Amino acid sequence: MKELTSTQEKVLQCIERSIAQRGYPPTRRELCTELRVSSTNGVADHIKALERKGYLECDQGKARGMRPVRKGREA
DSSP states (O other): OOOOOHHHHHHHHHHHHHHHHHSSOOOHHHHHHHHTOSOHHHHHHHHHHHHHTTSEEEOTTOTTOEEEOOTTOOO
16 A cells, blocks of 8 residues: 555544544544644545545545545554
């Protein structure tokens, strides 16, 4: 799998933490709050990059439609 930027790693960790704690992934707005950024478009770009790199699977049109892919990811 391709390398992640530090921000992409933070986004992925937030998603994984939310799933572990609550049983479902965060919305893009919740990710903005967690990462202290104001733009949901910026978060969406990182999500798309994670999907392109094979770290996430996304269901388009769903606010919480993100699933981390463990294959090839170090535990």
